[in-house]
Amino acid sequence: MNTLIPCIIMLFHMNFTTYFEQFSREEIFQKKEPYDLQLHVKHLKDNTYHLIVTMELAEKTHYVSPHSKGDYIGRFYIDVEENTQLKAKGTLLENPTPKETSDPWTGNPVSFVRENTSYQQQFIVTDTNDFTINGVIGFVIEPRCTMENVKFSIVNKSGKLSIQKTN
Numbered sequence: 001m002n003t004l005i006p007c008i009i010m011l012f013h014m015n016f017t018t019y020f021e022q023f024s025r026e027e028i029f030q031k032k033e034p035y036d037l038q039l040h041v042k043h044l045k046d047n048t049y050h051l052i053v054t055m056e057l058a059e060k061t062h063y064v065s066p067h068s069k070g071d072y073i074g075r076f077y078i079d080v081e082e083n084t085q086l087k088a089k090g091t092l093l094e095n096p097t098p099k100e101t102s103d104p105w106t107g108n109p110v111s112f113v114r115e116n117t118s119y120q121q122q123f124i125v126t127d128t129n130d131f132t133i134n135g136v137i138g139f140v141i142e143p144r145c146t147m148e149n150v151k152f153s154i155v156n157k158s159g160k161l162s163i164q165k166t167n
Helices: 004-021 023-029
Strands: 035-045 047-056 077-080 087-095 099-103 108-114 117-125 131-141 147-155 160-165
Touching: 035 147, 035 160, 077 087
Parallel strands: none
Antiparallel strands: 035 047, 047 117, 077 131, 087 117, 099 108, 131 147, 147 160
16 A cells, blocks of 8 residues: 555556647747738728738638628627728628538537638728828637727828737
8 A cells, every 4th residue: 555655646647748748848838829910901002001910820720701600699790980081882891701600509500610710901092181090800719708808099190000919
C-alpha cells in the first residue's frame, strides 16, 4: 500500500505532463480568438464608398450567415448608430456565399459560414464636415458559442474617411 500511492502520484504526474507538452506555453497562457476580423473603407467614386469586413476563421469554426433563412439568434450583422452623415446603398454582399444546409439541432435550413469570407456594404457620405459614427459587428462564433461584439468607428477628418476597431 505504501508503494501504491507514490506510483499513482507518479503515473498521474506523467500523464498530466505529457498532456500539456502537446501545447506551447503561448497556447496555454494566451487567449487566441477563433477568427480574425479586419475592417477597411474603400473609396469608389465621388462620395460613394464600400465598407469591407473580412472574416478569417480558424479551423472547425463557423457562424450563421446574415442571409441565412430562419430565425437564428446571433447571426452575423453590422449595425451603425443612427446618423445623417452616412446612407447605406443596396444590400450587404457576402463572398463566397455559403451553401444552405440542415441545422443539426433543429433540422431547419441554415447557412453556416465555414470559410474565410468578406462582406461589402456600399454607402454614401452625405456630409463633408468632420464626424465620428460608431457601430458594432455581432455574431455567435461556434463551437465556442459566444456572442462576439466588435465595436468600430467610421471617422471623417479633414475629408479623409477611415475606420478602426474601438474594442
